[in-house]
Amino acid sequence: MTQASVSTLPKTGLAGLKENWRYDLQSGFLVFLIGLPLCLGISVASGFPPSAGIITAIIGGLLVSRLNGSFLTINGPAAGLIVVVLSAVQTLGAGDASAGYRYTLAAIVVASLIQLLMGFFKLGQLSAFFPASVVHGMLAAIGIIIMVTQSHVMLGTIPEAGNLFAIIAQIPHSLATLHLDVALISFLALLILIIWPLMNSKIPAAIIVLLVGALFAWHFDFDNSAVHNDLNYLVVLPDQFMASFAFPDFSKILSLDFWVAVLSISLVGSIESLLAITAIDQLDPYQRTSDVDKDLTAIGIGNLIAGLLGGLPMIAEIVRSSANISYGARSAWSNFFHGLLLLLFVVFFTDLIQRIPLAALAALLVFIGYRLASPSTFSRVKDIGNEQLFIFVITIVSTLATNLLLGVVIGTLMKLLISLARGVWPSNLFKIYFTIQTDDTDTQLIKLSGSVLFSNVLPLKQALNQLASNQKLIIDLSNAYLIDHSAMSFLQQFQHHYESKGGHCQILGIALTTFSDHALAGRLMTADDRK
Numbered sequence: 001m002t003q004a005s006v007s008t009l010p011k012t013g014l015a016g017l018k019e020n021w022r023y024d025l026q027s028g029f030l031v032f033l034i035g036l037p038l039c040l041g042i043s044v045a046s047g048f049p050p051s052a053g054i055i056t057a058i059i060g061g062l063l064v065s066r067l068n069g070s071f072l073t074i075n076g077p078a079a080g081l082i083v084v085v086l087s088a089v090q091t092l093g094a095g096d097a098s099a100g101y102r103y104t105l106a107a108i109v110v111a112s113l114i115q116l117l118m119g120f121f122k123l124g125q126l127s128a129f130f131p132a133s134v135v136h137g138m139l140a141a142i143g144i145i146i147m148v149t150q151s152h153v154m155l156g157t158i159p160e161a162g163n164l165f166a167i168i169a170q171i172p173h174s175l176a177t178l179h180l181d182v183a184l185i186s187f188l189a190l191l192i193l194i195i196w197p198l199m200n201s202k203i204p205a206a207i208i209v210l211l212v213g214a215l216f217a218w219h220f221d222f223d224n225s226a227v228h229n230d231l232n233y234l235v236v237l238p239d240q241f242m243a244s245f246a247f248p249d250f251s252k253i254l255s256l257d258f259w260v261a262v263l264s265i266s267l268v269g270s271i272e273s274l275l276a277i278t279a280i281d282q283l284d285p286y287q288r289t290s291d292v293d294k295d296l297t298a299i300g301i302g303n304l305i306a307g308l309l310g311g312l313p314m315i316a317e318i319v320r321s322s323a324n325i326s327y328g329a330r331s332a333w334s335n336f337f338h339g340l341l342l343l344l345f346v347v348f349f350t351d352l353i354q355r356i357p358l359a360a361l362a363a364l365l366v367f368i369g370y371r372l373a374s375p376s377t378f379s380r381v382k383d384i385g386n387e388q389l390f391i392f393v394i395t396i397v398s399t400l401a402t403n404l405l406l407g408v409v410i411g412t413l414m415k416l417l418i419s420l421a422r423g424v425w426p427s428n429l430f431k432i433y434f435t436i437q438t439d440d441t442d443t444q445l446i447k448l449s450g451s452v453l454f455s456n457v458l459p460l461k462q463a464l465n466q467l468a469s470n471q472k473l474i475i476d477l478s479n480a481y482l483i484d485h486s487a488m489s490f491l492q493q494f495q496h497h498y499e500s501k502g503g504h505c506q507i508l509g510i511a512l513t514t515f516s517d518h519a520l521a522g523r524l525m526t527a528d529d530r531k
Helices: 013-045 049-061 079-093 097-120 124-129 132-154 163-170 171-176 180-201 205-219 256-283 291-311 317-325 335-347 358-372 375-384 386-403 404-419 459-466 483-501
Strands: 074-076 313-316 433-438 441-454 473-474 482-484 504-508
Touching: 013 049, 013 074, 013 079, 013 205, 013 317, 013 335, 013 358, 049 074, 049 171, 049 291, 049 335, 074 291, 074 317, 074 335, 079 097, 079 132, 079 256, 079 375, 097 124, 097 291, 124 256, 124 291, 124 317, 124 459, 132 163, 132 171, 132 180, 132 256, 132 358, 132 375, 132 386, 132 404, 132 483, 163 171, 180 205, 180 256, 180 358, 205 358, 256 291, 256 313, 256 317, 256 404, 256 483, 291 313, 313 317, 313 473, 317 335, 375 386, 433 459, 441 459, 459 473, 473 483, 482 483, 483 504
Parallel strands: 441 473, 441 482, 473 504
Antiparallel strands: 074 313, 433 441
16 A cells, blocks of 8 residues: 555544444454564563563553554554663562563553643654664663573573673683574574565564574473473463453662663653654655554553553554554554454463464564664664764763663764764754745744754654645754754755645755764754854
8 A cells, every 4th residue: 555545544443343344354464463472572571471572562552552652553562671670670570570570561651641741741753762773772782681681581581680791701601501492493483484484474573583483492392380490492472361461560660770770761751752752753655643642642541541551651653553554554553453462372372372482482572682783773874974883872871881761861862962073062962943934935944043053853742743744844953053964864855745735845044064974973064163
């Protein structure tokens, strides 16, 4: 389906269900096939029971899809939150995984209240404050951590407790003491994940991984009643779904570690959700625009209920959402069907889920982690500019050495210092200068002066989004000083979106110098007038 093939927007609500149920049910079913293994794998990797991710996806589908402000996003647990959730479980539990699980549920509940407040006060766009290189560095660091921690599961071993670098150092030992049957399932799963997409099959590769993994687990006679080195081989679920529910413990709410977990969950969850919503709006064949604050409020409600019932935190998830579009979804009812099918499957087919080997889920997560931190990711960042690569690497290293929250803060501070070193006035770091003028021909002239940066671009975003469509806009950068990559990315996205609605948008200004040959590289428009 393409934009040219549709003449009217799909209806919403019950009318939309009646109109589009065939498309949305088909897409919801295929997304369910992708979501099931991801929910299980993300749960186990996060230190939660396997059912926790399914609980979250069910809530995201059945409830959040009816409340949110987006059209084609899928809500559920995501690999990007594994690191913060696992860290919370380990830190708050202090060696007691069961207690850490319940303390982390309490942190999810409090984090959801922060998201609710952000949505209520329309602060959703503030989560986009962080520069693009820092966000990409955060995601790459998450990918590295996922690969490191799950590689031991793929080999059928358990590393000794320690920091990330200690876990990395134990990989050679795990390779030397690997469980051959477990490793065979893991590497066969990786091979399927690499080769299967080349066949252009509509059946998701993740489902093939689960089916083949379960077949080999049966052949090798895997059984959790005979645990190897304290490591379960198969997914463990209660026989009754209601028994999967767990309730939060707020007894550590006054501790510093608790609030670090709260801020990390709310920060990462909000950033990832906003990135996903923005990306999916660009892919939407109907070119609809989501209500970011309404969506954040709905996700906050979903996280509140998930935390109270024993689920993982949810976000608007990019992988399942993009698949949702490619499968032909037309409305948020596809998200609803995805949640409904998960509920039916976990209630009636629990025994099948318990035949899934953890090695197959670990391979799936390692594959996702690699995609977040692949060499091509580093190459794409370097193409934008050496300073982008520097900030990207600084964010990764500081995240691996400390924690995700501090890594993001360090990366952001480094970006601000680089801006100052390039001549940006301190008073211009968080304040933007622009005017909007209208001439007699309904042409809007937006003139910028000073620097346009990730840290001050929000007022410009708000002003441009309030302009009427179907007009001619001229954004004049000729008298600006420094335009960074995040601001250039926003201007290009705005131009594309505005013109897709029937308007015309022209960006004027010839750069004095750019920091790379990339079209969206940071640039100096004029000389520093202090010199």
